[in-house]
Amino acid sequence: MKKYLLYLAQSHPNFRKAELESLADLYGIKVDLSNHNENSPFMIVQLENDEQAKKLVKRAVLAKAIYELWGHGDDLEKMHEDVKRNKDKLVGRFKKSRFKFVILQYQGKKKTRKQQTKIMDSFQYLGLEGKIDLENPEEKFTVLETYTIQKSNLEPRPEPDHCWFGRLVQLSVRSDGIVxxxxxxxxxxxxxxxxxxxxxxxxxxxxxxxxxxxxxxxxxxxxxxxxxxxxxxxxxxxxxxxxxxxxxxxxxxxxxxxxxxxxxxxxxxxxxxxxxxxxxxxxxxxxxxxxxxxxxxxxxxxxxxxxxxxxxxxxxxxxxxxxxxxxxxxxxxxxxxxxxxxxxxxxxxxxxxxxxxxxxxxxxxxxxxxxxxxxxxxxxxxxxxxxxxxxxxxxxxxxxxxxxxxxxxxxxxxxxxxxxxxxxxxxxxxxxxxxxxxxx
Ligand SMILES: C[S@@+](CC[C@H](N)C(=O)[O-])C[C@H]1O[C@@H](n2cnc3c(N)ncnc32)[C@H](O)[C@@H]1O
Missing domain, CATH: 3.40.50.150 (Vaccinia Virus protein VP39)
Incomplete structure (x- = not known):
C-alpha cells in the first residue's frame, strides 16, 4: 500500500466521506476513510496504486485532487526531512520527466514569486534531471500548506500549520470546473x-x-x-x-x-x-x-x-x-x-x-x-x-x-x-x- 494525500473541497464537508465511500465501492477499491475530518480539506489515505487513486477522485465533486504523498510535516523543514527519508523509493521513475512545481495554500496568502522560487530551490536534493515545462509538464510536484485564520485580525497566521509534498496523480471533475x-x-x-x-x-x-x-x-x-x-x-x-x-x-x-x-x-x-x-x-x-x-x-x-x-x-x-x-x-x-x-x-x-x-x-x-x-x-x-x-x-x-x-x-x-x-x-x-x- 502507498500513501496518498486527498485535497478536498470545503463545500458540504459532511457529504465528502459518503461520496468517496460510494466511489470506492463503485470501483471495488478498499480504502479506510475513518480519519476523515470535516474541518480539514486534507486527508491521507492508503491505496494500492495510482490507478486506484485516479478512479477514487476523477469523478468526485467534493474532492479537488489526489497526490502521491512524498512527505509532510508541521513546517517546511520537517516536511523536507520526511521527503528526504522517502525520496530514494519515489524519485526514480520521474527523474527524467518534464516537470513543474505548484505551490498551494489553504487559507494562506499567495506567495510572492521570490518566496515560490525559494521553496522550489529547496528541492534540489531530489536530483530531478528532466526539463522544467510550465505549459505541458509530465509531472506536477506540489507543495500544499494549510494555515489557521487568526481570530484577532482575521488574517492567516504567518507560518503554516502543516505542509505536504506530493506528485499530482489526478485532478477531479470539480477542478475541471464541472460545478x-x-x-x-x-x-x-x-x-x-x-x-x-x-x-x-x-x-x-x-x-x-x-x-x-x-x-x-x-x-x-x-x-x-x-x-x-x-x-x-x-x-x-x-x-x-x-x-x-x-x-x-x-x-x-x-x-x-x-x-x-x-x-x-x-x-x-x-x-x-x-x-x-x-x-x-x-x-x-x-x-x-x-x-x-x-x-x-x-x-x-x-x-x-x-x-x-x-x-x-x-x-x-x-x-x-x-x-x-x-x-x-x-x-x-x-x-x-x-x-x-x-x-x-x-x-x-x-x-x-x-x-x-x-x-x-x-x-x-x-x-x-x-x-x-x-x-x-x-x-x-x-x-x-x-x-x-x-x-x-x-x-x-x-x-x-x-x-x-x-x-x-x-x-x-x-x-x-x-x-x-x-x-x-x-x-x-x-x-x-x-x-x-x-x-x-
Ligand atoms: C421538487 S420538484 C422536482 C424538481 C426537479 N428535481 C428539478 O430539477 O426541477 C417535484 C416535482 O414533482 C412533481 N410531482 C408532484 N406530484 C407528482 C406526482 N404525483 N407524480 C409525479 N410527479 C409529481 C412536481 O410537478 C415537481 O415537478
Whole structure:
C-alpha cells in the first residue's frame, strides 16, 4: 500500500466521506476513510496504486485532487526531512520527466514569486534531471500548506500549520470546473424547482450512476438529476405529473425551451431517453421494467404541489363518469385533463420505496431528498422498507429547516431490514403546514 494525500473541497464537508465511500465501492477499491475530518480539506489515505487513486477522485465533486504523498510535516523543514527519508523509493521513475512545481495554500496568502522560487530551490536534493515545462509538464510536484485564520485580525497566521509534498496523480471533475459549467443560470432551461448543480452531481455519485446504466427520476421537473446523471454516462428517463414543466411552459409561447434543450446544450443528448407525463402514484410503467438507479427530489409542497390524479369533489367525479362528448366518454378523450388532488409527501414516499424495492437490481441504489423541520424527530420521519438498506442520511442545513439526502441500497431476499411506513410516521411530518406557519 502507498500513501496518498486527498485535497478536498470545503463545500458540504459532511457529504465528502459518503461520496468517496460510494466511489470506492463503485470501483471495488478498499480504502479506510475513518480519519476523515470535516474541518480539514486534507486527508491521507492508503491505496494500492495510482490507478486506484485516479478512479477514487476523477469523478468526485467534493474532492479537488489526489497526490502521491512524498512527505509532510508541521513546517517546511520537517516536511523536507520526511521527503528526504522517502525520496530514494519515489524519485526514480520521474527523474527524467518534464516537470513543474505548484505551490498551494489553504487559507494562506499567495506567495510572492521570490518566496515560490525559494521553496522550489529547496528541492534540489531530489536530483530531478528532466526539463522544467510550465505549459505541458509530465509531472506536477506540489507543495500544499494549510494555515489557521487568526481570530484577532482575521488574517492567516504567518507560518503554516502543516505542509505536504506530493506528485499530482489526478485532478477531479470539480477542478475541471464541472460545478460551474452546470450552474443553473447557464442552462437554456430551468425553473423554480431546479436543483442546484453541485448537489445534483454529488447525488449522482452517491447513487453510483455509471456508464450505460438506466436512470429514472419519477419527479423529474426541469431535469436536474437526469442532466447530472447523463454527465456520468447514465441513460436517463423521467416522469412528472406537471405537463407544463416537461413541455417547458405555457402553450402558444414562441421559442419555448424544455429540458431536452439542456441535454443538447451540454452535449449529452444521446443519453436522454425520454420524459412522460404521469402521476407516480398511478404508475403506468411495466411491472417487469428494471431500473438500475433512481434519483429524485420528491415534491415538498412548497414550490410545487404534492399532487396525485383524482378529486375530492364527488359530484364532479360522478359527472366525469357520465359525460359524453361526440359519443365518447370525456375521460377517454385525448384532450381530457385529469383533475388533481393534494396528498401528503408521506403518501408519495412509501410508493417510492416500494417501487424501488420492486424494480432495482440487488445492489442498485435509490437516492432522494427529504425535507424536515429542524426540531422534528428525524428518525421517526425517515421511511424505511425491509428490502432497502438505508446507508446514508446526509443533512443540508437551512435556517429553520433542513433537507436530507437519503441513500438506500436494494438487498436480496435474505435481508430483513427495518420498516417504517406512513402510518408509523403519521402526524409527525406535516412539513408544508409547518413551513408556512414558520415552524412556530
Ligand atoms: C421538487 S420538484 C422536482 C424538481 C426537479 N428535481 C428539478 O430539477 O426541477 C417535484 C416535482 O414533482 C412533481 N410531482 C408532484 N406530484 C407528482 C406526482 N404525483 N407524480 C409525479 N410527479 C409529481 C412536481 O410537478 C415537481 O415537478
Amino acid at each position: 460551474d459549467k452546470y450552474e443553473i443560470a447557464k442552462r437554456p432551461y430551468y425553473g423554480t424547482t431546479t436543483f442546484e448543480s453541485e448537489l445534483s452531481l454529488v447525488t449522482c455519485n452517491l447513487a453510483q450512476v455509471r456508464d450505460g446504466a438506466f436512470i429514472y427520476d419519477p419527479f423529474v421537473g426541469t431535469g436536474s438529476f437526469l442532466l447530472a446523471s447523463a454527465y456520468f454516462g447514465g441513460y436517463t428517463f423521467g416522469s412528472d405529473i406537471d405537463f407544463l414543466t416537461l413541455k417547458g411552459g405555457r402553450p402558444g409561447k414562441k421559442n419555448i425551451k424544455n429540458l431536452e434543450d439542456d441535454f443538447e446544450y451540454y452535449g449529452t443528448h444521446d443519453k436522454f431517453g425520454d420524459v412522460i407525463c404521469m402521476d407516480f402514484t398511478n404508475c403506468a410503467l411495466r411491472k417487469d421494467m428494471k431500473i438500475d438507479t433512481i434519483v429524485c427530489d420528491p415534491p415538498y409542497g412548497i414550490r410545487e404541489g404534492v399532487k396525485v390524479c383524482g378529486t375530492t369533489n364527488m359530484a364532479s367525479a360522478e359527472l366525469t363518469k357520465t359525460t359524453l362528448i361526440e359519443g365518447q366518454h370525456a375521460f377517454l378523450r385525448k384532450d381530457y385533463v385529469q383533475p388533481k388532488k393534494s396528498v401528503s409527501l408521506d403518501f408519495m414516499l412509501d410508493d417510492l420505496l416500494q417501487f424501488a424495492a420492486d424494480r432495482l437490481p440487488v445492489g442498485g441504489r435509490l437516492c432522494f431528498w427529504m425535507p424536515a423541520a429542524n426540531d422534528a424527530d428525524i428518525p421517526t420521519l425517515i421511511p424505511q422498507h425491509q428490502r432497502l438498506e438505508l446507508i446514508h442520511t446526509l443533512v443540508q442545513q437551512f435556517n429553520k429547516w433542513s433537507r436530507r439526502l437519503l441513500v438506500y441500497v436494494k438487498r436480496d431476499e435474505h435481508y430483513n431490514g427495518k420498516t417504517v411506513t406512513r402510518e408509523e410516521r403519521a402526524h409527525k411530518n406535516n412539513f408544508r403546514e409547518r413551513y408556512f406557519s414558520q415552524f412556530s
